[in-house]
Amino acid sequence: MLYREAGQFKSSYAEDQALFPIRQDRYGMLVLLAIAFVGVPLFASDYWLTAILVPFLVFSLAALGLNILTGYAGQLSLGTAAFMAVGAFAAYNFELRVPGLPVLVSFVLAGLVAALVGIAFGLPSLRIRGFYLAVATLAAQFFIPWLLVKVSWFSNYSASGVITTQPIEILGFVFDSPTRKYLLVLAIVCVLALAAKNLVRSSIGRAWMAVRDMDVAAEVIGIRIVRAKLIAFAVSSFYCGIAGALYAYAYLGSVEPDGFNLDLSFRILFMIIIGGVGSILGSFLGAAFITVLPIFLDVLLTDGAHLFNLSLPAGVTSMAQLVVFGGLIIFFLIVEPHGLARLWQIAKEKLRLWPFPH
Amino acid sequence: MTRILGEPILSVDNISLAFGGVKALANVSFHVREHEILAIIGPNGAGKSSMLNVINGVYRPQVGEIRFRDRAWKRMVPYEAARLGIARTFQNIALFKGMSVLDNIMTGRNLKMRSGLIRQALYWGPNLREEIEHREKVEHIIDFLQIEHVRKTPVGRLPYGLQKRVELARALAAEPTLLLLDEPMAGMNVEEKQDMSRFVLDVNEEFGTTIVLIEHDMGVVMDISDRVVVLDYGRKIGDGTPDEIRANPEVIAAYLGVAH
Numbered sequence: 001m002l003y004r005e006a007g008q009f010k011s012s013y014a015e016d017q018a019l020f021p022i023r024q025d026r027y028g029m030l031v032l033l034a035i036a037f038v039g040v041p042l043f044a045s046d047y048w049l050t051a052i053l054v055p056f057l058v059f060s061l062a063a064l065g066l067n068i069l070t071g072y073a074g075q076l077s078l079g080t081a082a083f084m085a086v087g088a089f090a091a092y093n094f095e096l097r098v099p100g101l102p103v104l105v106s107f108v109l110a111g112l113v114a115a116l117v118g119i120a121f122g123l124p125s126l127r128i129r130g131f132y133l134a135v136a137t138l139a140a141q142f143f144i145p146w147l148l149v150k151v152s153w154f155s156n157y158s159a160s161g162v163i164t165t166q167p168i169e170i171l172g173f174v175f176d177s178p179t180r181k182y183l184l185v186l187a188i189v190c191v192l193a194l195a196a197k198n199l200v201r202s203s204i205g206r207a208w209m210a211v212r213d214m215d216v217a218a219e220v221i222g223i224r225i226v227r228a229k230l231i232a233f234a235v236s237s238f239y240c241g242i243a244g245a246l247y248a249y250a251y252l253g254s255v256e257p258d259g260f261n262l263d264l265s266f267r268i269l270f271m272i273i274i275g276g277v278g279s280i281l282g283s284f285l286g287a288a289f290i291t292v293l294p295i296f297l298d299v300l301l302t303d304g305a306h307l308f309n310l311s312l313p314a315g316v317t318s319m320a321q322l323v324v325f326g327g328l329i330i331f332f333l334i335v336e337p338h339g340l341a342r343l344w345q346i347a348k349e350k351l352r353l354w355p356f357p358h
Numbered sequence: 359m360t361r362i363l364g365e366p367i368l369s370v371d372n373i374s375l376a377f378g379g380v381k382a383l384a385n386v387s388f389h390v391r392e393h394e395i396l397a398i399i400g401p402n403g404a405g406k407s408s409m410l411n412v413i414n415g416v417y418r419p420q421v422g423e424i425r426f427r428d429r430a431w432k433r434m435v436p437y438e439a440a441r442l443g444i445a446r447t448f449q450n451i452a453l454f455k456g457m458s459v460l461d462n463i464m465t466g467r468n469l470k471m472r473s474g475l476i477r478q479a480l481y482w483g484p485n486l487r488e489e490i491e492h493r494e495k496v497e498h499i500i501d502f503l504q505i506e507h508v509r510k511t512p513v514g515r516l517p518y519g520l521q522k523r524v525e526l527a528r529a530l531a532a533e534p535t536l537l538l539l540d541e542p543m544a545g546m547n548v549e550e551k552q553d554m555s556r557f558v559l560d561v562n563e564e565f566g567t568t569i570v571l572i573e574h575d576m577g578v579v580m581d582i583s584d585r586v587v588v589l590d591y592g593r594k595i596g597d598g599t600p601d602e603i604r605a606n607p608e609v610i611a612a613y614l615g616v617a618h
Contacts, residue, residue, distance in 0.1 A: 013493045014486065198481035202489065203464075203471040205478075210454050210465050217452035220414060222440030222469035222532065231475065278456065 003351040019197065036186055041179045049178040050251075056291040057185045058246045063271040063283035064196055065239030070269075071278035072200055073232030074212025075125050076133055079140035080240050080268045082121075085260035086114040086144060087241025088248035089154050092163045096156055103168050103249070107188070111241040117144070118237025125229050141262050148257035155257075164254040181250040188246065192239060197280050199235065208232050209278075270325065274332050276341025285340040294321050363584065364392030367568050368536060373412055373422035375405075375592075382408040383419065384592045390536070395562055395569045397579045399603075400589035401612070406572045407449060409589065410538045413570070414439040414446055426536065440469055445534035447525045449541045449572075455514045459505060459524050460496065462513055466531030467492045496531055502564070503527050503557060519550040523557070530561060537561065539571035543578060551575065555582050580604070588612070 003024050010016045020026040044053065066080045091110035094101055117140070124136040148154045148161055155161040168175040168184065175184050199205050207228040210218035219225055248255045267290060275286020298317050305312045336342055369389035375382045383405045390396045398406045411417040413424060415434030423432055426442060445466070454462050471492065477485040500506055503523050508516055513524055522542060529537055542558065543551045555578055561567050573579050579586060580600040588596035588609045596602075596609040603609055 013490045013497070017486075017489060017493065195479040198479050199475070202478035202481060202485060203468045203473065204475060206457070206461055206465045207468055209457050209461070210468075213454035213456050214452045216416070217448060217454070218465075219436040220416065220440060220446055221466055221528065222437055223465070224437050235475075 003348065003354075005352065017201075033190070037183070041183060044179075044182075046178045049182045052291060052295065054178070054182055054185055054251050055247075056287055057182075057189045058243055058251050059268065059271060059291060060284045060287040061189050061192060061246065062240050062243035062268050063275065063287050064193060064280065065236045065243060066268050067272045067275075067278065067280070067283045068196060068200070068208075068239065069232050069236035071272055071276075071282070072205060072212065073208035073229060073236075074129075075122070075229060075232060076130060077137040077236070078134050078262065078265050078269065079121060079137040079144075081260040081262065081264035082140040082144035083114045083118055083237040083240035084244030084247060084264070085148060085257055086117045086237075087111060087244030088255055088260070089148055089163065089257075090114065090241065091245035091249065092165060093154065093156075095166045103166075103170055107242055107245045107249075110245045111238040114241025114244070115234040115238040118233040118240075119230050122230055122233030122237075125233065126226055138262075141265055145257040145260055160256060161258075162254055162256040163248070165249045168249055175250075185246050185250045188242065192242065193280060193284075196239070200280065204228070204231060212278075270329055272339075274328060274339055276339030277337070279339070279341035281344065282339050282341030285344070289340065290325075293324070297321050297324060363394050366390065367392040367427060368413070368570075369425045370409070370413065371423045371425065373409070373419045373424070375408055375412060375417055375419040381592050383412070383589075386422075386589065386592070386594050388587045388594065388597055390568055390570055392568055393562065393566050394585060395558070395571070395583045397583035397586045398570065398572050398589060399574070399576075399579055399586060403591075404589040405592040406589055407540055408592075410446060410540055410570070410572065413536075414444045414538060440532065443533075443535035444538065445529040445532045445536070446538035447522075447529050447540060447542060449544065451518075451521045451525055453513045453521055453525055453528070456512065458510050458512055459516070459527075460500075460509045462524055463496045463499060463527045463531045464492065466528040467496065469532060495533075499527050499530050502560070503530075519546055519553075522546070522550075522554065526554075526557065526561075530565070530567075533565075534567060536568045536570065539569060539573075541572050541574065543573060543575055551578060558582060 005022045005024075008023055010021060015021065020029060040049075040053065062080055062084055065083070066077060069075050069077050087110045090113040091106045094106040094109050095103065098106075121137060121140040125133050128136060152158070152161065155163045158164075168181070170184075175181050200208070207218070207223045210221070210223055211225055211228050215225055218228075244260070252259075271286035271290050272283060273286070274289050275284065276282020297320055301312065301317045301320055332339055366389040369387075371387050373383050373386045386405070386409065388396075398409060400406050408417060412419050415436045415438065418433050423430055424434065426444065429442065454465065457465070471488060473485040473488050477483070481489075500509055503526065505520065505523055505527065508520060508524075513521060516524065526539070526542065529539075539558065543554050546554060558569060558571065559582055562569055571583070580603075583600060585598065586596070586600055586603045587594060588603060588606075590612040595612055596606045598606070
């Protein structure tokens with residue numbers, strides 16, 4: 001009953017093409033943003049901010065980047081963590097070597113460096129696709145962390161390539177507390193998510209989806225496939241690069257190249273599979289799911305064990321996580337390949353008509 | 359139907375195309391005049407689709423030349439062909455399955471969109487104006503082909519006949535001078551065929567689009583086309599008005615069947 005669009009008439013194409021054409025969605029989003037920007041900083045504990053919300057946002061951004069490439073442009077990539085590493089180390093080096101460079105500028109530059117690296121490793125996509133392309137992007141995944149360790153200039157000659165990030169300072173304001181870091185990350189993620197949404201509903205987004213769905217037809221209609229694919233790699237890596245910089249600066253504080261391993265790439269891939277391939281919302285849902293699920297399972301298993309007076313051997317919780325992850329991936333691939341985002345969409349469609357079936 | 363046919367807009371000269379040892383096209387030449395509806399017919403495997411693929415650059419012939427308006431070329435890439443104003447539909451529907459009808463048709467106008475990446479990311483000002491401008495053009499085509507009721511539906515959910523129509527809409531969105539239709543009525547029932555024939559004729563009449571179509575339904579071909587080109591085993595065996603083709607003994611032997 002609440003979710004009805006009856007009586008909301010659109011009288012121009014601009015209204016029809018608005019981000020949230022339905023009033024309830026618009027208000028819902030405003031409420032969500034108000035909670036995120038005002039409610040959370042007021043009430044959330046430091047543990048929630050640093051251990052759950054900041055990584056959730058950072059991973060959402062990385063998943064968004066991968067979703068642009070894999071979900072929208074149809075190019076499977078296993079190099080997400082490597083592009084994040086490029087972003088993290090590039091931001092560190094810009095801050096280190098260019099005195100007085102504003103942090104946000106370094107982040108953007110880091111994103112651009114990652115975009116260039118992304119284009120370079122995207123070149124194989126012009127000749128190969130699908131499974132084989134995924135293997136080719138593995139090259140990035142192995143080469144980049146290796147290079148960052150091998151050439152110690154990147155980490156300013158620290159042992160084993162560990163970098164400790166500089167404090168984040170914007171216009172004299174230091175982002176040092178968990179709340180401040182959270183707000184910074186939230187703001188960046190919101191801006192970039194909006195930009196991504198705009199891209200996918202503009203001509204480049206349609207070009208990406210056209211290449212994904214039927215590349216011959218796309219070419220015949222006048223889409224330059226090479227250009228569309230390389231832009232997808234560039235934009236995707238830009239997002240991953242900024243996610244990497246935030247991962248280092250706002251989440252961990254110090255990172256090493258080996259932290260950006262294949263495991264991380266797979267985690268982000270799982271996020272978009274569970275959240276929804278080819279959906280901006282799905283990137284957030286998937287990231288939330290994968291960030292929160294381990295904590296939830298942990299609590300559930302420990303408390304459950306206490307409840308039944310069992311003593312679980314060490315390691316059972318972490319193994320249970322893997323089992324549940326594996327099971328969920330298979331479940332989503334079979335039952336709902338478009339992930340949580342599609343479930344949400346179906347729910348909304350049903351809600352519009354509820355309580356009538358048609 | 360009295361339409362004024364113009365000068366030849368497309369001429370195909372001596373095209374030969376081979377895949378390894380298989381000769382798909384051998385020395386085929388024909389021309390299409392402006393505003394004309396030309397049908398290419400022939401038995402399966404005669405090289406009809408290959409011919410369309412040569413015209414818009416999907417295949418590159420070993421021998422021969424294509425002349426379209428004032429440009430001539432031996433080799434062509436599909437992107438360039440599209441820019442020159444050649445659009446086409448496919449034998450097996452080649453729509454973008456994950457996108458809505460509206461987005462599919464909007465994709466047909468991508469070629470005409472100029473906004474850069476940053477502007478698109480902002481979706482405001484010039485980019486928004488551009489999107490709406492093109493949306494208006496697209497809505498005109500949607501209206502023309504009577505698919506308003508499905509504009510927001512993902513194309514995968516549409517019945518076959520409507521999908522064919524959406525594909526025509528997508529090709530029309532590019533405002534082509536030359537429209538190549540590869541079996542636009544394949545797999546349709548009589549009613550759908552009538553609708554589609556009507557749309558093809560309307561497009562030709564209203565937009566002045568020159569049309570080259572491949573079709574197997576002889577009734578349709580003879581009814582709507584100004585001229586017919588007959589291919590058999592990659593060779594051209596007939597070229598003329600529907601009446602001439604009906605009377606051509608070689609065509610009858612090869613394609614329409616001959617009494618024994």
